[in-house]
Amino acid sequence: MRKKNQKKLFYIANWKMNFSLNDEIYFSGTNRDSFIKLSLEHDIILCPSYLGLYPINKLFNNSSVQLGAQDCSKHLKGSFTSQISVISLSEVDCKYCIIGHSEVRKEEKQTDKDIALKADLLVKNQISPIICIGEPKKTKKLDKVVDILKCQLKHVFDIIEKNLNIFVGKSIFIAYEPIWAIGSGKIPKLEDLEKIFDWLFLNSKKKYSEINFKLIYGGSVDSSNVIDFKKIPNLDGFLIGGASLDFQEFEKIVKL
Numbered sequence: 372m373r374k375k376n377q378k379k380l381f382y383i384a385n386w387k388m389n390f391s392l393n394d395e396i397y398f399s400g401t402n403r404d405s406f407i408k409l410s411l412e413h414d415i416i417l418c419p420s421y422l423g424l425y426p427i428n429k430l431f432n433n434s435s436v437q438l439g440a441q442d443c444s445k446h447l448k449g450s451f452t453s454q455i456s457v458i459s460l461s462e463v464d465c466k467y468c469i470i471g472h473s474e475v476r477k478e479e480k481q482t483d484k485d486i487a488l489k490a491d492l493l494v495k496n497q498i499s500p501i502i503c504i505g506e507p508k509k510t511k512k513l514d515k516v517v518d519i520l521k522c523q524l525k526h527v528f529d530i531i532e533k534n535l536n537i538f539v540g541k542s543i544f545i546a547y548e549p550i551w552a553i554g555s556g557k558i559p560k561l562e563d564l565e566k567i568f569d570w571l572f573l574n575s576k577k578k579y580s581e582i583n584f585k586l587i588y589g590g591s592v593d594s595s596n597v598i599d600f601k602k603i604p605n606l607d608g609f610l611i612g613g614a615s616l617d618f619q620e621f622e623k624i625v626k627l
């Protein structure tokens with residue numbers, strides 16, 4: 372049960388490429404009922420591989436467990452060998468899509484402009500983008516972190532400004548994931564996170580009240596630190612990598 376007065380948070384499980392297709396079907400199948408139970412009180416979004424989206428969608432059909440992709444093409448259709456279109460994502464009932472994850476940015480050399488184009492395409496196709504941002508190195512200077520985040524979000528806000536009517540009422544997730552915290556067991560200080568989320572709040576939710584912004588934290592979230600993260604006032608949920616591969620650990624994170 373969700374604790375009294377506790378707000379409903381998003382728990383986004385980013386399985387990355389840690390499971391094979393058979394592994395993710397098995398994991399979803401064996402924990403199906405428990406995932407569905409969790410989703411009655413919390414927003415649970417599972418992000419399997421592209422190939423996993425179709426069978427796992429069938430498994431959770433008619434339940435409140437939602438599906439997200441781990442990326443998408445910036446193009447809608449055409450000669451783009453290997454890419455996956457947002458149209459196909461819609462066809463497998465995918466309601467969310469992670470974009471700009473630091474691992475993808477590094478592997479595929481994506482620019483902030485590419486990521487903004489994907490966000491635009493996703494919103495136009497009724498899929499909520501989960502836009503990942505974050506600084507590469509740990510730094511004590513919060514101003515420096517904010518400058519990096521500002522730069523990463525600039526193109527997204529430019530597109531929003533140009534087509535505000537398209538974005539009205541739509542959900543856009545901003546996932547702050549300091550790159551040094553991903554998979555490292557290292558986490559930012561709570562007071563720093565509070566300041567960063569205050570800044571994000573002012574520049575997204577407050578500035579564009581007609582858009583349904585959600586602010587997410589990601590980076591080494593587990594059952595030993597999540598209680599503190601849940602104290603951050605402007606936080607709407609978590610993007611969880613490693614700890615989402617173990618159902619008991621994931622359940623603990625949600626229930627704590």
Ligand code: PGA
Nearest residue numbers: 553554590591611612613
């Ligand atoms: P982590 O990954 O929880 O393993 O740090 C988070 C992410 O990369 O989204």
